[in-house]
Amino acid sequence: MWNLLQIELFKISKRPRTYIAFAAIFAIVAIFQFAFKADGQSYMDLVLQSVKDSFELDKSKAINGYFMCYIILNTLLIQVPILVALIAADSISGEANMGTLRLLISKPISRTQLILVKFAAATIFTIFLLLWMAITALFMSLLVFGADDMLIFRVKGEESQIMQITKDDIMWRYFAAFGYATVALTVIAALSLFLSIFAENSIGPIIATVCIVIVCTIISNISVPIIDKNVKPFLFTSYLVGWKGFFYIATNAEGVPIKGSLENWPAIRKSLFILIGHILVIVWASIAVFNRKDILS
Amino acid sequence: MKISNYMKTSNSLFFSIGLILLSMSSQAQDATALLKKVKATMDKVNDYEADGRMKTNVTFLKVPEAEVKIYFKKPNKLKIKNEKGISFVPKGAVSINLSSILNGNDYTVIDAGVDKIAGVNVRVIKLLPLDDNADVVLSTLYIDAVNNIIKKAKTTTRLNGSYQLEMTYGKYVGYALPDKIIFTFNTKDYKLPKGVTFDFDDGSESKKTATPGNKSGMAEIVFDTYLINKGVVDANF
Amino acid sequence: MSSVISVSNLSKKYGNIQAINDLSFTVNKGDVYGFLGQNGAGKSTTIRMLLTLIAPTTGEIHIFDKKLSTHRSEILNNIGAVIEKPDLYKYLNAYDNLSIFARMSGLKVSRQLLMNQLQMVGLADRAKDKVKTFSQGMKQRLGIAVALVHNPELIILDEPTNGLDPQGIADIRNLIMRLSKEMGKTVLISSHLLSEIEVIANRMIIIHKGRKIIEGNVAELLDPSHTVIDIDAVDNEGAKAALGTSRWATYLQPGKSLQLMMNKELVPQLISELVAMNIQLLSVNSSHSLEKYFLSLTTNSAHVEPFTN
Structure with a gap:
C-alpha cells in the first residue's frame, strides 16, 4: 500500500498541472497582500461604514497579518475546491484518458486498493495545498503586515458583530482552522475522485465537482426558512465554512471575549463529523462503483 | 428640585416672579463663579499621560x-491609545476633556439647583450654547462644590445623540482628574x-435585539496612574 | 500438457448486446496461441475478461489452474500484457514508466534490471526521454518491456503489430518467437490477420460475433490438402466440362464457378495439364480454405455459415 502511495505521489509530483494550484494560490495571496498594503484603509472603511461616526480605530494596526490571513482564507477557500478538483478529478479519469488505467487494473492490485491509494494521494495533495496556503496567507502576511489583535466581522442571524481576538490567542485558532479546512476540502477530493470514475477525461469531473460546489454553496447561502431547515443541513457546502467557527470567540455576560474559548465548539464538532461522514460515504461509494465497473477505455 | 423651588414661591405670583428672577440671576452668577472655580482646578493640568484600562460595552462589539494610554494637552487635545493591541475608541470620548466644554464664554449658564450623586451633594448647572448652529444643544453638569470638580456631565447634541460622563475621583482629585470614567x-x-463575508451558520438562533437603529453604548476607563504636567509630545495625538 | 488458460462457457452482455456468447477455449503451456477475429468480434472483450478489466456475465476463467475470480492477484502477478495501444505515462520518461509498473507488480526494482529490460527492447539510450517524444514503434517496445519486466509466465498481446511499420512487425514476431522458444513462455496474441497468426502461432481460435468458429492446431487447420484453386478461363463452361472428364474430376467443387479443392502440391501439375488440354487460362488462384472462409466473414458478415473443410 505504501509502495503504491509512493508511486501515486511520484506521478502527481511529475505533472505540471500539480503546480498550477500552488502558483494560483501564491498569485491570489500576493495580489491580496499588495492590494491591502496599498489601500487596506478603504476596505476597513467599507466594513466599518455604519459605525465610523461613533468609533475611532487605528486601521493600520487592524490590518495585520492575522487579519489578512482571515480575509484571504475567506475568499480563497471558495476557490480552492477547484484546485483540489484539478488533481482529484483526474485520479481515475486521467488514467482512463491516457490509457494507463487498463494497465493498472491488470496489475495485481485490487481496485479497492487503487481507490484508497488515489484517495490518499488526493488528500495528501490537499494537505500540501493548505500548508502552502498557511505559508503564504498566514506566515507571509505576518512578515509583511506584522502581528496584532484580530478583528472578525461577522453576520450572526439578524445582527452584525465585530469580535476582537487578542494576538496571543490566534495562532492555535489558525492551526485548528487549517485542520478543519483540510477535512472540508478532503470531501471535495473524495467527490472529485468519485466523479472521475465515470469519465474518460478529467474535464468532465472537474466541471461537475465545481458545479456541485457552486450550486450547493448558492443554496447554502439562500436565506429562506424552508431551505434553512430542510435543505441546508444536508448540503456539505453548509459546513465548508465551518473553519470560521474557530474564530468565533465566546463572550461573557458583559460581551467581553473569553481568551482561549470557542463560542460553539459542539457545532464545529458536529460539522466535522458530518464532513467526515461525507468522506466515508463517498469513498465507500467510489469503491463499490469502481469494483463493479467494466474498464472499456 | 427646580419644581419644588417654584412650588415654594407660588404663594404670591408677582412676588414669586420677582424672587425667581432675582434668585436665578444671583444663582446664575453663583453658578458662573462655581464654574470658574472648577475651571481653575482643571487649569492646573497643562498635560498628562495616564495609564488605564478601557472596557467597552456595546452590543455588537x-x-x-484594553490596556490604554491616555494623552492630554491643553486646550483640547486628547488621545486614547492601545499600545499592546487595537481598540475601538468611542469618538465622543474626546469630551472626557471637559475643559473643551468650559472653554470660552459663549453659553448661557443656568443654575438648576442641587442633587445627590452617590450620597454627595452636587450643584446642577446647565449650559446653553449661544450659537444656534452649535452641535451641542445642552450640557448639564453635576458639580461637587466642595472639591470644585464635575461628577457627572450630560450632553445633548443635534446630530450625535446624547452622551453622559460619570466620574469617580480618588487621589488626583486636586487636579480634577478622575480615577474612573463611565x-x-x-x-x-x-x-x-x-457580500463581505460568507459566515459559518452554526444553526444557533441569535436573539433579536429590541431596538434596531440607535443603540446606547458604554465605555469605562479606569485610570491607574497619571503623569501630570511632565510634557507630552505632539506626536502622540 | 497442462493448460495455462481454460475458459468455459464465457458470456458477456452489455445491455441487450451479446458481446461474447458461450465461448470456451484452452491455451496450453508453451503455446503461442493465436486469437483471431475481425474487428469487433470480441477479441478485446475476451482479453479484458482474462485481465479482470471486465467482469463476465456468465462462465468461468481458470488461469494456471486457479479460478480467476478468487485468485486474482496471484494470477495477475504472473501475467504480462499489452492491451490495445501501449499507452503509458506520457509525462514520465521510459525508465520511470518501467519502474512504476515493475513496482506495481510487487517487484523489487534495481537500476540494473530496468536498464537490462530497456536494453532488450532497444530503448536503453532513450531511458531518460519522456514517452511523449516516442514513436508508435518505440511505445510498443516500451509497452512490451513493461509487460515482461516482472518475468511473467503468460504474456497477452492484444494486436501488438497494429500501427507498426514492416520492420516493427518483424521485430515483434522475432520477440514472440524468442519468448516462446528460448524462454518457454506461453503467449496469447490477438490479431485480425490470419497471415500474422499463421507464421507465429502453433494453436489458434477464430471467433466471430462473440462465438467460437473453430479452434485447433494451426498446422492442422491450415493443412495444405485443403487448398482451394480458383480458375478463370476464357471459356469457363468448356473448361469445367473438360475437367469433369479428367482425373481432376474428384477435386471439382459444386457450384457455378470453376473451383477445385486439393493438396497445394498438386497445383503445378494441374496447371500444366490445363494447358495441355488447350484451355485458355486467364488466372489461377490458390488459397487456403480457412483463409477464404475467414475473408468471407468480413465481406459477408450478415450471414455466417459454419466453417467446414
Whole structure:
C-alpha cells in the first residue's frame, strides 16, 4: 500500500498541472497582500461604514497579518475546491484518458486498493495545498503586515458583530482552522475522485465537482426558512465554512471575549463529523462503483 | 428640585416672579463663579499621560478589556491609545476633556439647583450654547462644590445623540482628574455591508435585539496612574 | 500438457448486446496461441475478461489452474500484457514508466534490471526521454518491456503489430518467437490477420460475433490438402466440362464457378495439364480454405455459415 502511495505521489509530483494550484494560490495571496498594503484603509472603511461616526480605530494596526490571513482564507477557500478538483478529478479519469488505467487494473492490485491509494494521494495533495496556503496567507502576511489583535466581522442571524481576538490567542485558532479546512476540502477530493470514475477525461469531473460546489454553496447561502431547515443541513457546502467557527470567540455576560474559548465548539464538532461522514460515504461509494465497473477505455 | 423651588414661591405670583428672577440671576452668577472655580482646578493640568484600562460595552462589539494610554494637552487635545493591541475608541470620548466644554464664554449658564450623586451633594448647572448652529444643544453638569470638580456631565447634541460622563475621583482629585470614567453614548447599530463575508451558520438562533437603529453604548476607563504636567509630545495625538 | 488458460462457457452482455456468447477455449503451456477475429468480434472483450478489466456475465476463467475470480492477484502477478495501444505515462520518461509498473507488480526494482529490460527492447539510450517524444514503434517496445519486466509466465498481446511499420512487425514476431522458444513462455496474441497468426502461432481460435468458429492446431487447420484453386478461363463452361472428364474430376467443387479443392502440391501439375488440354487460362488462384472462409466473414458478415473443410 505504501509502495503504491509512493508511486501515486511520484506521478502527481511529475505533472505540471500539480503546480498550477500552488502558483494560483501564491498569485491570489500576493495580489491580496499588495492590494491591502496599498489601500487596506478603504476596505476597513467599507466594513466599518455604519459605525465610523461613533468609533475611532487605528486601521493600520487592524490590518495585520492575522487579519489578512482571515480575509484571504475567506475568499480563497471558495476557490480552492477547484484546485483540489484539478488533481482529484483526474485520479481515475486521467488514467482512463491516457490509457494507463487498463494497465493498472491488470496489475495485481485490487481496485479497492487503487481507490484508497488515489484517495490518499488526493488528500495528501490537499494537505500540501493548505500548508502552502498557511505559508503564504498566514506566515507571509505576518512578515509583511506584522502581528496584532484580530478583528472578525461577522453576520450572526439578524445582527452584525465585530469580535476582537487578542494576538496571543490566534495562532492555535489558525492551526485548528487549517485542520478543519483540510477535512472540508478532503470531501471535495473524495467527490472529485468519485466523479472521475465515470469519465474518460478529467474535464468532465472537474466541471461537475465545481458545479456541485457552486450550486450547493448558492443554496447554502439562500436565506429562506424552508431551505434553512430542510435543505441546508444536508448540503456539505453548509459546513465548508465551518473553519470560521474557530474564530468565533465566546463572550461573557458583559460581551467581553473569553481568551482561549470557542463560542460553539459542539457545532464545529458536529460539522466535522458530518464532513467526515461525507468522506466515508463517498469513498465507500467510489469503491463499490469502481469494483463493479467494466474498464472499456 | 427646580419644581419644588417654584412650588415654594407660588404663594404670591408677582412676588414669586420677582424672587425667581432675582434668585436665578444671583444663582446664575453663583453658578458662573462655581464654574470658574472648577475651571481653575482643571487649569492646573497643562498635560498628562495616564495609564488605564478601557472596557467597552456595546452590543455588537465583542472586545476585550484594553490596556490604554491616555494623552492630554491643553486646550483640547486628547488621545486614547492601545499600545499592546487595537481598540475601538468611542469618538465622543474626546469630551472626557471637559475643559473643551468650559472653554470660552459663549453659553448661557443656568443654575438648576442641587442633587445627590452617590450620597454627595452636587450643584446642577446647565449650559446653553449661544450659537444656534452649535452641535451641542445642552450640557448639564453635576458639580461637587466642595472639591470644585464635575461628577457627572450630560450632553445633548443635534446630530450625535446624547452622551453622559460619570466620574469617580480618588487621589488626583486636586487636579480634577478622575480615577474612573463611565462614558455612555449613542451609536448607530452595526451593519456589515452585504457580500463581505460568507459566515459559518452554526444553526444557533441569535436573539433579536429590541431596538434596531440607535443603540446606547458604554465605555469605562479606569485610570491607574497619571503623569501630570511632565510634557507630552505632539506626536502622540 | 497442462493448460495455462481454460475458459468455459464465457458470456458477456452489455445491455441487450451479446458481446461474447458461450465461448470456451484452452491455451496450453508453451503455446503461442493465436486469437483471431475481425474487428469487433470480441477479441478485446475476451482479453479484458482474462485481465479482470471486465467482469463476465456468465462462465468461468481458470488461469494456471486457479479460478480467476478468487485468485486474482496471484494470477495477475504472473501475467504480462499489452492491451490495445501501449499507452503509458506520457509525462514520465521510459525508465520511470518501467519502474512504476515493475513496482506495481510487487517487484523489487534495481537500476540494473530496468536498464537490462530497456536494453532488450532497444530503448536503453532513450531511458531518460519522456514517452511523449516516442514513436508508435518505440511505445510498443516500451509497452512490451513493461509487460515482461516482472518475468511473467503468460504474456497477452492484444494486436501488438497494429500501427507498426514492416520492420516493427518483424521485430515483434522475432520477440514472440524468442519468448516462446528460448524462454518457454506461453503467449496469447490477438490479431485480425490470419497471415500474422499463421507464421507465429502453433494453436489458434477464430471467433466471430462473440462465438467460437473453430479452434485447433494451426498446422492442422491450415493443412495444405485443403487448398482451394480458383480458375478463370476464357471459356469457363468448356473448361469445367473438360475437367469433369479428367482425373481432376474428384477435386471439382459444386457450384457455378470453376473451383477445385486439393493438396497445394498438386497445383503445378494441374496447371500444366490445363494447358495441355488447350484451355485458355486467364488466372489461377490458390488459397487456403480457412483463409477464404475467414475473408468471407468480413465481406459477408450478415450471414455466417459454419466453417467446414
